[in-house]
Amino acid sequence: MSTSESLDKQSLTQHLAELRSCLVISMAAVAAGFAVAYYFIRPIGDWFFRPLVQVLPENKTLIFISYQEGFFFI
Numbered sequence: 492m493s494t495s496e497s498l499d500k501q502s503l504t505q506h507l508a509e510l511r512s513c514l515v516i517s518m519a520a521v522a523a524g525f526a527v528a529y530y531f532i533r534p535i536g537d538w539f540f541r542p543l544v545q546v547l548p549e550n551k552t553l554i555f556i557s558y559q560e561g562f563f564f565i
Contacts, residue, residue: 540553
């Protein structure tokens with residue numbers, strides 16, 4: 492029996508249970524990805540800004556022109 496045939500024969504509650512499990516797994520994967528990215532925020536930020544920092548004049552730094560920009564890479 493193929494997958495599409497087995498899905499056609501599921502009841503509504505079985506479909507909803509499968510949807511719930513897929514959503515939980517997806518949310519867990521997003522949370523794990525966020526945690527890993529947050530743990531490595533400094534190296535990611537350094538890698539992201541490296542091309543810009545290399546072309547800055549000597550003794551100059553990056554500035555933020557709006558309030559929220561300073562919080563993106565703390």
